[in-house]
Amino acid sequence: MFSYILRKILYAVPVVWGVVTVVFILMAIVPGDPARLMMGQRGDPATLARIRADLGLDLPLHQQYFRFVGDLVRGDLGTSYRNNEKVTSALVDRFGATLRLAFWAMVVAAVIGVAAGILSAVRQYSLFDYSAMFIAISGVSAPVFWVGLLLLLIFAYGFHLIPGVGYGDGDWRYLVLPVVTLGVRPAALIARLTRSCMLEVMSQDYIRTARAKGLAEKVVVLKHAFKNALIPVVTIIGTQVAELLSGAVLTETIFAWPGVGRLAVEALVARDFPMIRGTVIFMAVIFLVANLIVDLSYGIIDPRIRYD
Amino acid sequence: MRKALRVCCLLLAGLLLILTVSAAMAEEPVYGGILRWREINDPPKLDPAIATDTVSSRNIYLMFDMLVDNDPDGKGIIPRLAESWEGSDGGKVWTFHLRKGVHFHKENLGQPTENGGREVKAADWKYSMERLVKVNSPRAYFIDMVKGYQDFVDGKTADWVGIKAVDDYTLRFELDYPFAPFLSVLAYNSFMVVPREDAEKWGKDFNFHPVGTGAFILERWDHDQKTVYKRNPDYWKRDAQGRQLPYLDGVEIFVIPDNTIAYEEFKKGNIDAFPDFPDEFYLEAKVRFGDLLQERPWLGTYYYGFNTSKPPFKDNKTLRQAMNYAVDRKRINDLVLEGRYYPGRGVLPPGMPGYNPDLKGYEYNPELAKKMMADAGYPDGIEVELNVNNNPRHKAVAEAIQAQLAELGIKLNVKVLDWGVHLDLCERAETEMFRMGWVVDYADPDNFLYVLLHSSNFGAKGNYAYYKNEKADELMAAARVETDFDKRVELYREAERIIVDDAPWIFLFHYTTSLLGQERVKNLRLPAFGDYTTPLEAVWIAK
Numbered sequence: 078m079f080s081y082i083l084r085k086i087l088y089a090v091p092v093v094w095g096v097v098t099v100v101f102i103l104m105a106i107v108p109g110d111p112a113r114l115m116m117g118q119r120g121d122p123a124t125l126a127r128i129r130a131d132l133g134l135d136l137p138l139h140q141q142y143f144r145f146v147g148d149l150v151r152g153d154l155g156t157s158y159r160n161n162e163k164v165t166s167a168l169v170d171r172f173g174a175t176l177r178l179a180f181w182a183m184v185v186a187a188v189i190g191v192a193a194g195i196l197s198a199v200r201q202y203s204l205f206d207y208s209a210m211f212i213a214i215s216g217v218s219a220p221v222f223w224v225g226l227l228l229l230l231i232f233a234y235g236f237h238l239i240p241g242v243g244y245g246d247g248d249w250r251y252l253v254l255p256v257v258t259l260g261v262r263p264a265a266l267i268a269r270l271t272r273s274c275m276l277e278v279m280s281q282d283y284i285r286t287a288r289a290k291g292l293a294e295k296v297v298v299l300k301h302a303f304k305n306a307l308i309p310v311v312t313i314i315g316t317q318v319a320e321l322l323s324g325a326v327l328t329e330t331i332f333a334w335p336g337v338g339r340l341a342v343e344a345l346v347a348r349d350f351p352m353i354r355g356t357v358i359f360m361a362v363i364f365l366v367a368n369l370i371v372d373l374s375y376g377i378i379d380p381r382i383r384y385d
Numbered sequence: 386m387r388k389a390l391r392v393c394c395l396l397l398a399g400l401l402l403i404l405t406v407s408a409a410m411a412e413e414p415v416y417g418g419i420l421r422w423r424e425i426n427d428p429p430k431l432d433p434a435i436a437t438d439t440v441s442s443r444n445i446y447l448m449f450d451m452l453v454d455n456d457p458d459g460k461g462i463i464p465r466l467a468e469s470w471e472g473s474d475g476g477k478v479w480t481f482h483l484r485k486g487v488h489f490h491k492e493n494l495g496q497p498t499e500n501g502g503r504e505v506k507a508a509d510w511k512y513s514m515e516r517l518v519k520v521n522s523p524r525a526y527f528i529d530m531v532k533g534y535q536d537f538v539d540g541k542t543a544d545w546v547g548i549k550a551v552d553d554y555t556l557r558f559e560l561d562y563p564f565a566p567f568l569s570v571l572a573y574n575s576f577m578v579v580p581r582e583d584a585e586k587w588g589k590d591f592n593f594h595p596v597g598t599g600a601f602i603l604e605r606w607d608h609d610q611k612t613v614y615k616r617n618p619d620y621w622k623r624d625a626q627g628r629q630l631p632y633l634d635g636v637e638i639f640v641i642p643d644n645t646i647a648y649e650e651f652k653k654g655n656i657d658a659f660p661d662f663p664d665e666f667y668l669e670a671k672v673r674f675g676d677l678l679q680e681r682p683w684l685g686t687y688y689y690g691f692n693t694s695k696p697p698f699k700d701n702k703t704l705r706q707a708m709n710y711a712v713d714r715k716r717i718n719d720l721v722l723e724g725r726y727y728p729g730r731g732v733l734p735p736g737m738p739g740y741n742p743d744l745k746g747y748e749y750n751p752e753l754a755k756k757m758m759a760d761a762g763y764p765d766g767i768e769v770e771l772n773v774n775n776n777p778r779h780k781a782v783a784e785a786i787q788a789q790l791a792e793l794g795i796k797l798n799v800k801v802l803d804w805g806v807h808l809d810l811c812e813r814a815e816t817e818m819f820r821m822g823w824v825v826d827y828a829d830p831d832n833f834l835y836v837l838l839h840s841s842n843f844g845a846k847g848n849y850a851y852y853k854n855e856k857a858d859e860l861m862a863a864a865r866v867e868t869d870f871d872k873r874v875e876l877y878r879e880a881e882r883i884i885v886d887d888a889p890w891i892f893l894f895h896y897t898t899s900l901l902g903q904e905r906v907k908n909l910r911l912p913a914f915g916d917y918t919t920p921l922e923a924v925w926i927a928k
Contacts, residue, residue, distance in 0.1 A: 109805025117437035118808070118823070119836065119847040121526035123538070128521050136440060160429040161592045162608075170608060234649045241650050242641060244610050301705045336608035339642070343426065348805050 080368065089365045096361040097354065101145065104350050105138055111158045111348040132158055133172040145354070154358070155351030159344065167340060172357070172359075174244060175336035178328070179321035181256045186263035187314055191306035193264075194271020194310075198279060199298055216265030225258040225331040233255040242333040255332040261327050270313050274306035281305075283370060307378050315371030324365070387678045409412075412907070414624070418926035419635045420906065422658045423647050427609045427640050432592040433577040434522040442574050443917040444685075447614055449577035449597035452481055452510070452556075453568060455828055455919070459684065459736045459913035462568045462828075466505065466578065466598065466621075468558075476563030476868040478556035483507055487621040489580040490602045498596050502619060502773060505598055507550035520589075524575035527826070528910035530567070531558045533850060539564050563866045565873055566829035573827050574918075600631040600922035612638045613770035622922055633926035651901065657911060657926070659901040664778060667723045670901060678901045679911040682727060685824035686833065689771065689786070693889050694814050694851035697767060704767070707887035708759035709747035711793050712891055716749075717785045722778070726894035726896050731885045732833050734895040736913055738870075739830035739877040746892060755793055757804040766794020771818040774797055774807040779820055782893075811849040821849060824896065824915065830877040835861045838884055852889035 112129040113120065129135045133144060148155060154164035193213070196204040232254060233241045245251030278284065279302050287301045288294075326338035337356060344352035375382045387904040416504040428444045430436035436445055449575035452467040467481040483505070491502030517525040518538055528534070532547030545561045560567065570576070583596040595603055598621065601614035615635040639656060641647040644663040648670075651659045662670060662678060670678050682869045691705050698705055714728035730746025733739055738791045758764065773783045780801055797818075802810070811819050825832050836842055839861050840853035864876035885892065900916045905927045914920050 107806075108809045109803065110809060111805075113808060113845065114805050115435075115437065116523040116845075117897070118821075119842075120523060120845050121529075122845060124521065124523060124526050127538075127843065128523065131521055160427075160590050161435075167608070229649065231647060234653060237653075241655055242643075242646050242651060243639065244607070331646060333610070333639070333641045333643075333646070335607065335640075339609055345803070347429070 078373070082373070085365075085369050085372070089362075089369075092365065093358060093361055093377055097146070097149065097358060098142075100354050100357045104353060105141075105346075107348075108349045110134075111350060114348055115158060123280060127138045149358075153175070154355040157344070157349050157352045159349040159352065160346040164351050167352065168355055168359050169339065171335055171337045171340045174334060175322060175325075175329075175338070176253060178255055178259060178325070178336060179250065179318065182259035182321055182325075183254060183263065183314070183318050185256055185260040186267055186317065189260070190264040190267025190273050191310065193268040195275055195298065197268065197272040198275030199294075201276065206272075213265040213268045217269070218259045219261065221258060221262065221325070221327045222331055224261055225254070225328055228258055229331070242331070244333075244335055251332075255328050255334055258331070259321060259328045263314075263321070266313060266317065268311060271306065271310050274309050275302055278302045278306045304378065308375060311374050311378060312371055315367045315374075319364045319367035322363045390472055394722050404670075406918050414628070414632050414907070414923075414925040415928055416632050416925070417634050417928075418632075419632050419637055419928065420639045420921060420924060421656045422636060422921075423651070423656045423660070424640050425640070425642055425647075425661075427809070428612065428638075430592055431595040431603070431606070431612075432520075433518050433579070433595075433597075434517050434524075434577055434728075434836055435592065436574070437523050439917040440913065444612055444638060445574055445577070445595075446599070446918060447601040447921060447922060448595055448599040448603060449574070449579070450487070450599055451572055451574065451577050452483075453572050455569075455572045455914050455918070456912060457912035457914075459828060461738075462572055465572075470568070472868070476567075476866075477560045477567065479558045479560070479567060480551070481510075481556045481558075483510075483556060484621060485554060487598050488619045489583075489598055490595045490596045490617060491619065493594055493596050493603055494606075495604065498580070499586045499700050500580035500596065501877065503580070505552045505578055506597045507556040508553075509547045509578050510556045511550050512581045512584075514548050514576070515573060516579065516584060518545065522575055524573065524826075527570050527573060527575070528558075528567075530562060530564045532561050553885055554665075566827055566831045569829040569832075585770075601636055604635070608641055611640060615637075620922065624923060630730065631922040633921065636921055642751060651903075654903065657668035657903045658919075660899070660919070662899040662901050664723055664725065666761050667725065672895065674901060677904060678899065679909075680725070680897050680899040681911055683824060683896040683898035683915055684734050684737050684828060684913060685822060686732060686892070687726065687782075687822045687894040687896060688729070688820075689891040689893060690811075690819050690850040691759070691889055691891075692814055692816050692818070692851060693853075695817070697763075697769065698817065701761055702887055702889070703757050704761035704763065706747070707754045707761055707793075708790070709888050710750045710754035710757065710793065711790055711795065712747075712786055712893070713749040713789055717782060717789070718894060721781045721785045722894070725897050725899075727897070729892040729894050731881050731892055732838065732890075733830055733877075733881060734833075737825070737830060737833070738828065739874045739881075741878045741881060744878075744881065744885060747888075751793060758793060758795075766796065768796040768798065769798060770798045770800055771820070772807055772810060772816045773801050773820040774804045775801050783820065786891075812844045814834060814844070814851055819849060822896070823847075828914070830874075830881075831865055834877055834880055834884070835865060850889040852884070852887065854883055854887055857883040857887075 112125055112132060112134055116125055133141060139148050156163055167293060193209045197209045200206050232238045239253055243251060284302055287297045326342050329336040329338045341356040419576045424440050426440055428441040430441040431444055433445045433449050436442060450466045451466060453462045454465040456463050466484050466487055468484045470481045472479050485504045487504050489500045490498055492498055524734050533542055533545050534544045537545040549557045551557050578598060580596055584591050587594045600617055600620045602617050604615045605613040616631055620630055624630055641650060648666050650656050693699055717725055718726050718728055731744045761851045771783060783799045787799055790797050810816050823837060836847040838848055840858050842848040843851050860876045860880035867873045898915045900911040907927055908924045
């Protein structure tokens with residue numbers, strides 16, 4: 078398994094390099110000069126030239142690229158053009174909030190999604206099944222900003238059950254609504270996938286055999302069926318975790334949550350190249366790590382899978 | 386009978402006196418409380434030398450002071466850290482007499498500062514001005530007329546020779562030429578005093594450890610959440626009764642990106658001040674909050690520029706004038722902007738020195754517009770592209786104008802662009818028409834007319850229309866160096882008349898600025914310079 082992990086990490090290097098290069102090229106060809114944006118609507122050309130030189134934007138493109146890759150190899154993602162903040166410390170600072178939100182959203186989504194999916198499959202075509210799948214379809218279709226606003230208007234501003242927006246210095250009550258908002262879509266996806274996987278597995282011969290052996294239905298469902306239906310579910314959970322960890326722009330915006338998503342969007346608007354590159358590299362790494370963990374979990378779920 | 390009447394009158398007078406006294410006592414400022422102010426995004430910069438946006442400025446005004454300030458009602462320049470000043474040598478020398486007993490912050494982010502809370506001296510001002518150049522301030526060039534600027538920028542001199550600390554409390558600027566708006570420029574929020582010890586200790590990171598002389602001290606900066614300020618107990622300013630300011634214990638500036646949520650938070654009482662109040666809730670808030678929603682003309686102009694360096698607008702004044710006549714500004718303002726702006730007649734906004742209330746401008750006249758279109762060589766209309774930066778308000782205005790112009794056969798293709806791309810294209814004159822707005826940096830007609838329409842400022846320097854008229858150029862240049870205020874005003878008015886006649890823009894609207902405050906927040910007064918400049922040192926919260 079160790080050599081498998083090592084191999085995966087080595088494969089990741091060209092992927093990250095590819096991402097970095099594509100982002101660098103895109104930033105170079107997109108119109109909009111970051112130095113110009115720093116100056117505001119008008120600026121003196123001489124000052125503009127000095128700011129561009131200060132930021133290294135006056136160098137030929139290939140030199141800018143090699144300088145950037147060199148810094149990256151040394152672990153330096155650069156300094157934000159927008160506010161002089163070190164990109165690494167900005168990411169670390171915002172990732173805490175994103176991680177907290179994503180973790181709880183995923184816990185809620187996984188628990189509700191898996192439970193609803195299993196029950197729907199077991200009670201196929203029942204009222205519960207129809208209701209759960211109706212809610213799941215609504216959950217997948219409902220725009221996040223709409224869900225977020227609705228929850229806020231009802232629970233925070235209507236019934237005053239929960240505080241409004243913000244991080245609340247870590248107070249858990251501020252976490253409830255963003256977690257629910259962010260968790261709705263993954264929960265719906267997980268529920269639908271779990272249901273379909275369970276239905277497929279439960280029509281297999283070995284399930285009939287298990288039942289014929291006289292095993293309790295609970296054991297049949299959870300031990301024989303669910304375990305075999307788990308691999309696609311884990312895959313989608315992995316992808317969703319990676320997506321949530323990369324920052325949920327809309328949820329973070331509505332709830333004024335200080336996460337990576339907002340950092341990335343503000344960087345894009347300001348043409349803050351170092352911060353844009355930093356957030357993209359960060360997202361790429363998150364996806365690679367999440368995929369690696371998902372791959373490794375296959376072996377735990379299904380011992381027939383080997384990492385040769 | 387007469388005696389009874391006299392007694393009644395006396396009793397009534399006594400009652401009135403008691404009521405007046407108790408009302409006055411009820412309005413007596415009280416110390417304490419935290420004011421929660423809403424902003425739309427995290428301030429990018431807290432170092433006045435490098436900040437250029439209004440959110441940063443809101444924060445900076447709490448912590449720093451300039452030499453002079455703008456009068457809250459736009460009636461000239463008032464003292465701040467300079468108690469008085471005088472100009473000499475035909476406006477080429479400006480001498481400022483500094484206020485004594487002004488101290489830098491003793492602490493910052495809960496730690497003692499390097500300066501230790503020492504008094505501000507003239508040498509600090511010289512250092513602060515020179516620092517602008519050293520840190521490549523985007524605004525240092527505003528005072529490039531101060532003698533020795535270029536040599537200091539080029540590193541030919543060790544100091545900026547045009548700035549002299551005559552003694553501890555006297556500061557002198559020597560200019561290369563008389564520059565009439567100089568005082569107004571110094572009221573801009575880049576020209577603030579910082580302590581050398583702290584600025585040098587932190588270098589570029591001074592942005593995260595800002596130390597000034599202002600009413601509030603930075604206590605915490607939670608990025609994308611809030612900036613937290615506490616009261617500066619050594620602040621130099623006192624109220625009319627000699628009481629120490631500020632009254633508030635602190636200010637918290639909350640970042641709430643979404644307008645709907647911000648408004649709900651305000652209604653819930655979670656925020657006390659909501660600046661730049663959005664259109665979508667304007668009518669509701671006016672009814673619900675009445676006078677608590679303050680609004681007043683802002684020194685800004687909203688316009689559509691024509692690219693006068695390329696066809697079809699190059700050398701076709703009649704076409705440009707026709708399009709000015711074709712737009713019903715009042716109707717668009719009423720229908721799209723909830724009547725919040727002022728229809729524009731020229732370049733200068735109301736309230737700006739030199740504003741000409743008698744300027745005729747372009748009244749909506751579709752018949753005349755149609756005739757002029759034919760005279761301009763477009764009897765069947767014309768198809769032009771309008772670039773607009775991405776913003777719901779700008780998009781709505783563009784669509785309304787598109788519909789009005791369509792009635793005259795003018796097909797306006799609206800292209801909505803990201804701000805960075807929009808600026809880039811305007812700068813390179815790769816547009817036919819473009820939306821732009823301008824809000825003053827300093828309250829002087831120079832900041833509108835010379836900056837936006839003088840031919841020496843083509844492109845990034847402000848003249849995106851690439852407009853040139855030699856006569857107007859001469860008048861604007863003459864006005865810059867004219868020290869007699871009345872003569873200056875006349876020069877600017879003449880220049881503006883020529884410009885309006887040449888129609889390099891569609892002169893659309895003049896902005897307003899707005900601020901919604903809670904009833905318990907007292908003395909919250911919206912200044913003419915915009916919501917972000919609202920002074921908070923005399924604000925107090927009723928218990």
